[in-house]
Amino acid sequence: MKLLKYPRLVQDQILNYTVYSDLFLLSLLSKKMKNLIKSYQVTRFKHITSIVYDSYTIDHPLVHIGCRPFSILKFSEYEETANVKFQLNISGKMIDFQSSDEYYCPVALFHPHERESVIESIHNYFLDFFETSVEYHWITNNYKISIPRLKNLAVCIHMFIPRRFEDMKNLDNFFSSCPVLKSIDIDFYADESLSPESESRLYQAESIRTTQFDQKTPAVLRNFQGRQAFLMYFACDVSDLIEFVNRWKSGEAFRKLEYLTILIYREGIPRDETLNSIGARHIDATRKPPTHTVRKSYIDNPFKPMTDPIMSHSYVVRDSDNRVASVLIEGNTLSFGVWDKTEEEFLRMVD
Template structure:
């Protein structure tokens, strides 16, 4: 097996590399090369907000820079040992590589029993190269294939297909993962997401769900995190009222900062809902403050904050007198919790 012979690269040549996959491959050559690339590509790598392990249409992930169409690595099982082109030592493990005309990035090879070990080795290199300020996310539509336990893995993006019949399988998948910063799940099946409040689905800091069954999202009852972005086919007004009333009483959602829910089937009856939850009103002649907070998980570097909520309607939490703005527009309800008492909130009203 031939080992890759590395040419000596000078600083000017490093500066000419404009493709992330090339820069990444060079960073694998040696610690000195890695440090040289980082020092001369500071501006470029400041723009990297996330590293994504994308296995939507394949079992073994394609790794790319988050908001950019640049693949930097592909994982694959051995198909033909003769196709091995070179070896590199990655975080203490020798790994075989080949090139790919399909993905335009290096392909790291492994035997099935080594899958998690090889991915972990590269992940350790990513952590060393990009640091812990970068978000690391896994995307998949295969809940049957577990993911490696990767340090600083912050989010999972999953699509559950129409053929899915047992919501427990999703629970089993997430129970094998650590508590995550972000969960983003499209649930196309006819069944609901787990109604169990102990599910790790509801322990993430941020959750985004799209759900097409006829039941209200269980997130409205069980979420324990900070930010929720919900889209659903159907949701009764009574479920929205129950959600807000539990927030007001302090019974649940103590950590909640922001929640928005969009219902596809029909518009929310605005006056009925606002009256039922007992909103208080800012005088119509005054301008209400704008509620927006930094996103717990930033999937778009150009949208680091939640969508603004500007509303004359608000509720007050009984347990600590904290205020939450409530906005109903068509099929969408937005709910933003302020870190202010009612007295402090009214002081910032124009």
């Protein structure tokens, strides 16, 4: 079929974020030509950190670049009146496309039984073009829609689980069938807990943000294995905070942890008591401590790519490797930032 809307080839268009849809024209080119174009645009491509399949509010995903507000592709089922504009051979599969006045990008069409194969073909094209220079994220808030198992794909979930939740079995099935979890943002108020397998998947996510009535369901503070956690509880025992820090200090748990904050809605955290109980060490009050901040594991806001800074005169040291973590307690919030430095290296950064 004739290309009606996308006649130009190409490298100047790739320079402009508003025409990223034309990346699909590269599928018509030889691998040698693709590599030539990429070599010309190497600086611009460095700004592309992720390809996102966004099915947050729709059944079939929009594809966009990182946190950018515009889309480069839409997936959709055929309708009886589907107006096919052109076909492309994507990773060996002929796929029909139409234009979209709503999304201002090409729409890849599929019959229901072809959904996963069409998405997989286009995903393989991205892998061929970008290889491992970008991350591939699938974001969703709907546990009832299956997520294809695609190479190098990580899943980002945002869910609200109400107090009287009656579909825990299907939610468990969703987690057990999910590909690798990159980020979980979950408000968990249900009386019934997830299955042990599903909870385990939660704890393995790189990044988690959770709001909970009961801090032990799920028990993120005790079992988290990822890099960054943002926890909000209505109530939390100080002894659990102390246990968390002491387990990190001993090297027993939280080996990958970079950053963690705990906000307790209903009560403040006794600062001196807690610092004494975790064996905190202190920088002289007349000196300026270094500021801890790291790049967020999953960036949902391009204007806030870094974690909130932690500047604290208090710190703890891990026994096994002498690594340092800054500890800041302010009101009802505890912030914990792990440095990739020994105590000696850390103290050399103090002004």
